[in-house]
Amino acid sequence: MSLCYILVMTTPETAVHVATSEAEFRRAIDIVYQRIAVAAQRVDRAPEDIRLLPVSKTVPEDRMRAAYAAGLRQFGENKVQEAQTKAEAMNDLDVHWAVIGALQSNKTRDVAQFAHEFQALDRLRIARRLDNQLQEFGRSLDVYVQVNASGEHTKSGLHPDDVEDFLERLQEFQCLKVRGLMTMALHTTDEAVIRQNFAVVRGLRDELREHRPALIGDGGLSMGMSNDYEIAIEEGATVVRVGSAIFGARDYSK
Numbered sequence: 001m002s003l004c005y006i007l008v009m010t011t012p013e014t015a016v017h018v019a020t021s022e023a024e025f026r027r028a029i030d031i032v033y034q035r036i037a038v039a040a041q042r043v044d045r046a047p048e049d050i051r052l053l054p055v056s057k058t059v060p061e062d063r064m065r066a067a068y069a070a071g072l073r074q075f076g077e078n079k080v081q082e083a084q085t086k087a088e089a090m091n092d093l094d095v096h097w098a099v100i101g102a103l104q105s106n107k108t109r110d111v112a113q114f115a116h117e118f119q120a121l122d123r124l125r126i127a128r129r130l131d132n133q134l135q136e137f138g139r140s141l142d143v144y145v146q147v148n149a150s151g152e153h154t155k156s157g158l159h160p161d162d163v164e165d166f167l168e169r170l171q172e173f174q175c176l177k178v179r180g181l182m183t184m185a186l187h188t189t190d191e192a193v194i195r196q197n198f199a200v201v202r203g204l205r206d207e208l209r210e211h212r213p214a215l216i217g218d219g220g221l222s223m224g225m226s227n228d229y230e231i232a233i234e235e236g237a238t239v240v241r242v243g244s245a246i247f248g249a250r251d252y253s254k
Contacts, residue, residue, distance in 0.1 A: 018248035020063055025070035028246045029054075036240065039230040050233055053098055055225070055243030057082065058250045061089050067246070068093055076100045076119070076241055080107040087114045100182075100241060102156045109133050112141065119144040119182045119222050119241075122158050124166070127173055134175035141175060144182035144222050144239075147204065149197040155184060160204050167208070167215040180220025180238065181205055185228055198223050198235035205236075 019025045037047040055076040056064055064075065064086065073094065077083030078101030087097050098117035103126055111118060112133035121127060121143045134141055145166060148157030158166055163181070170178055181204065185197040201221060208216040222239035224232025229240040244250060 018063075018251075019246070020066060022066050022069040025067045025072070025246070028248075029067075029070055029072065032242055032245050035230055036233060039233040043234045045233070049238060051239045053100075053222070053239055053241045054246050055100065055241050056086075056247065057243065058252060059247050061086060063247070064090065065093070068095070072246075074098065076243075080104075080110050084110050084114055105129060112137055112139065115141060117142040117144075117179075119239075120146045120156060121170075121176075122146045122156055122166070124169055127170060127176060131173035131175045139175065140177055142177050142179045143170075144180050144220065145170075145178065147181050147183045147201050149183045149200040150186040152186065157183065160200055163204060164208065164212060164215065167212070171215070178215070178217040180216060180218055180222065182222035182239075184225070185223070185232075187227070191231065194228050194231050195235060198232050198237070202236040 019028050032052065036050055036052065040047040040050060053074055053076045054067065054072050057078045074096040076098040077086065080099060080103065083097055083099055087095070096116045097114060098119060099111055099115045100119040102120055103111060103118065105125065108126060108129040112130055118130070118141055122145065130141060145163060146157035147160055147163055148155050149160065167178065170176060181201050183197065183201045185194040188194065201223060205216060205219055205221055209219050220238045221236050222241065223235065223237040224240040226242050226245040229237070229242055232240055
């Protein structure tokens, strides 16, 4: 594919206008699902095998309720406090809450109480605290292990060479259910670099499936955001984390 393919993909700067009504959300969601289907078909994959995780950070409750009315049942949040506040405010709805950002030790108890999924696990200390607190609450938590495939020092995640050992250590935690691996590609317009980042994690998953299948759970791959989810699907993503392409540009002023 050519570089122009990347340049026309949805980014926060070229995102749909800020959706507020159920009808607007339905249109935005339909477009994303259509693009998921087209990307899947390009590589002979079934679109239904790819889960859309809408990322609702900074989106207020009223708009999230409109998105729920339009059919969304899962929301991903980067900040624990924001996610927990929303979960409490929307506890009348059947919502699957995913925490997708880095987790500090003083926030593990909150996650253990309300979240259904954590997609940025990369430290044993956090895993141990989560498991202890989940046991206390009689809950379990789906987790994805974060891999730093781009090599950026500013990104969280394990070096690919350290993932197998980390997964081995996770076997001791009975309340953490490993579902697969998560990564973020380098933020660039260079399609080859993005594709290579995703391919590294897919290759790691495939190797684990072949030699250590018990470690990788479902073998899921959470890869791709609004600016690169179509490439991620072509490279094997089973979960795409899409925010601005559904909700519109973020409002970070509050």
